[in-house]
Amino acid sequence: MTALTLSTAGAATLRADALVVGVAKSGKTLVVAPGAEAVDKAFDGRLAAVLETLGASGAEGEATKLPAPAGLKAPVVLAVGLGAAPEDGESFGAETLRRAAGTAARTLTGSKKAAFALPIATAEDAGAIAEGALLGAYAYTAYQDGKDAKKPLAEVALLGAKPRDKAHKAAAERSQAIAEEINRARDLINQPPNDLTPAAFAAVAQAAGKEHGLKVQVLDEKALTKGGFGGILGVGNGSVNPPRLVRIAYTHPKAEKTLALVGKGITYDSGGISLKPAGxxxxxxxxxxxxxxxxxxxxxASRLGLEVNVTGWLALAENMPSGSATRPGDVLRMYSGKTVEVLNTDAEGRLVLADAITKASEEHPDAIVDVATLTGAMVLALGDRTFGIMANDDDYRTAIHEIAEEVGEQSWPMPLPADLRKTMDSPTADMANMGVRMGGGLVAGLFLQEFVGEGITWAHLDIAGPAFHEGAPYGYTPKGGTGSSVRTLVKLAERTAAGEL
Known part of the structure; x- marks a missing residue:
């Protein structure tokens, strides 16, 4: 785990493996960003000129290493691009700083300590740099030989932040908590499915509950059968690893509202009898x-002590083909009592979510938000970096979209066209788990809406695109699991605690 410190030392005097500075484009000219004045002075005011000679342009995502001159304690200077320099009096923006810090942390993999002298004008800037650096330093090495594994940057020293300033300290602590929890999610996503079974995931939740004082309840296959959770059981029937429904709850004595979060937890998805094709x-x-x-x-939410009750429902199952697996044409009786004809066993996420949403509705929360890698159709619609948002309340959908943009997660509001609902009509059951192919992501949202309790505000986040990154790392985004939507959910909880939603 990468350590974070707020240092009062100057850039020229702090001992570190590398000094990170920002550079930007001002017209056709490369300029050194605020925070790096001492470093530029050590280069006799010619840092920008030297970087231009090396081919640096200041573009976002760019990183240029060069030896440090006499006068600096660090042996290496790393210049990261910030893009276009802002107008006078404006800051670079939180997401720009977050990505630059992430690029620097990735570039410095294997280093013990790096000092970040990026521009900090506000506490928000300090938090963004801290968050980006901690996320960029992430590496999943649990299954690699210790000798060959690339060790992430061990310590981030934030220069320019004020450790005695309450706002700066709070921003850094918030960013550290969120980054560590995003990295926890990344670890789970990257863990091989032969080790992260539904029962193993439930055990992780139980351990976290003991550590953070959370109430955890696990329904195993016997409890699910007794309770009539036909959707979760139907998906998990084909696997030797039985399903689980986990309730993990954080409560605050001063909370006035409750937010229920529901997550699709298919620990491995073969498609079931409707087997996915090779590749x-x-x-x-x-x-x-x-x-x-x-x-x-x-x-x-627990680590931040938010004044809101937050309950998480983890619908965990492994979708496998076998003699006991649910078949296309089977009818499942869901926890709600509705019957669903399964036309495609690879449309399984909506089945486990439906049971969990119904169960969450019984507690009458102020809002339910479900999160899922639900449909390939959403990837086709929005690409692999943007998640879709659907809701039964337009204002709530807009608020979540604005929150996502604020925290640096790309999202887009999507409709729930009523005319698509009839395409899920079934001659055998109350409804089918499939409708028309075109607009399949919206059909999935309409299916889930059927299971939301009456009068409860609900939103659905389809993170199928950004949840897992298969390309080269960029900014603070690694290859593999990304932890998509964690920041949005935390900010949503904060806004709910503040009475803004």
């Missing part, structure tokens, strides 16, 4: 990303 199975350990995000968001 589509290799990353399906990530189909529990929604449950990982919900779990981490509840723990983060």
């Amino acid at each position: 589509h199975n290799e990353t399906m350990k990530c189909d529990m990303s929604g449950a990982a995000a919900v779990f981490s968001a509840v723990v983060a």
